[in-house]
Amino acid sequence: QVQLVESGGGLVQAGGSLRLSCAASGRTFSAYAMGWFRQAPGKEREFVAAISGSGGLTYYADSVKGRFTISRDNAKSTMYLQMNSLKPEDTAVYYCAAKVGARPSGSGEIYDSWGQGTQVTVSS
Numbered sequence: 001q002v003q004l005v006e007s008g009g010g011l012v013q014a015g016g017s018l019r020l021s022c023a024a025s026g027r028t029f030s031a032y033a034m035g036w037f038r039q040a041p042g043k044e045r046e047f048v049a050a051i052s053g054s055g056g057l058t059y060y061a062d063s064v065k066g067r068f069t070i071s072r073d074n075a076k077s078t079m080y081l082q083m084n085s086l087k088p089e090d091t092a093v094y095y096c097a098a099k100v101g102a103r104p105s106g107s108g109e110i111y112d113s114w115g116q117g118t119q120v121t122v123s124s
Contacts, residue, residue, distance in 0.1 A: 001113045002026040002098045009094060009118030012086055016122070020081040022096030022115060029077040030054065033104040035111060036070060036081045038092035038120075045108055048094070049081060053102030061106070064090075086122045093117040 008020040022034065035050035049070035050059045058070050069082040079096060097111035105111075 002029070002032060004096050004098060004113055004115035006094065006096050006115040006118040009120045011121045011123065014086060014088055014122055014124050016086050017082070017084045018086065018120060020083070020094055020096075020118060020120070022079040022081075024077045024079070024098065029072075030074040031102065032098040032100060033102055034070075034072060034079045035097045035099070035104060035106070035108070036079075036094060037097060037108050038090075038094045039117075040089075040092040043092075045095070047106040047108065050104035050106055051079065052104050057104060059104055059106055083120070086120075088122045088124045090120060091122050092120060094120050 003025045005023045030053045036048040037045050039045040051070045055072045067085045072079040095117045096115045098113040099111045
């Protein structure tokens with residue numbers, strides 16, 4: 001498994017931006033596809049975005065497409081989520097996750113490692 005630590009969450013007004021980071025340690029970072037998921041109070045965890053091991057393939061949930069950008073820097077073993085045009089409905093705890101194998105997925109069940117989460121709160 002790989003150890004994951006998220007950072008970059010906080011409080012922002014609607015229309016603002018935040019960049020989340022997910023630092024990984026333990027294994028060869030590029031061997032893992034990575035994903036971002038989120039969970040709002042009283043709701044189930046939902047997929048946000050995913051990226052392949054090389055960074056060449058990305059997937060997004062329809063709710064964030066065009067506003068969020070997932071990326072990774074394999075030399076730094078770090079993944080990012082640039083969030084623009086934030087909305088109150090984006091408020092949630094955001095988790096990064098890693099899965100063995102380079103192909104990304106929107107299914108949380110197949111991810112092997114998870115971070116502790118970082119809170120994102122968007123005020124109206």
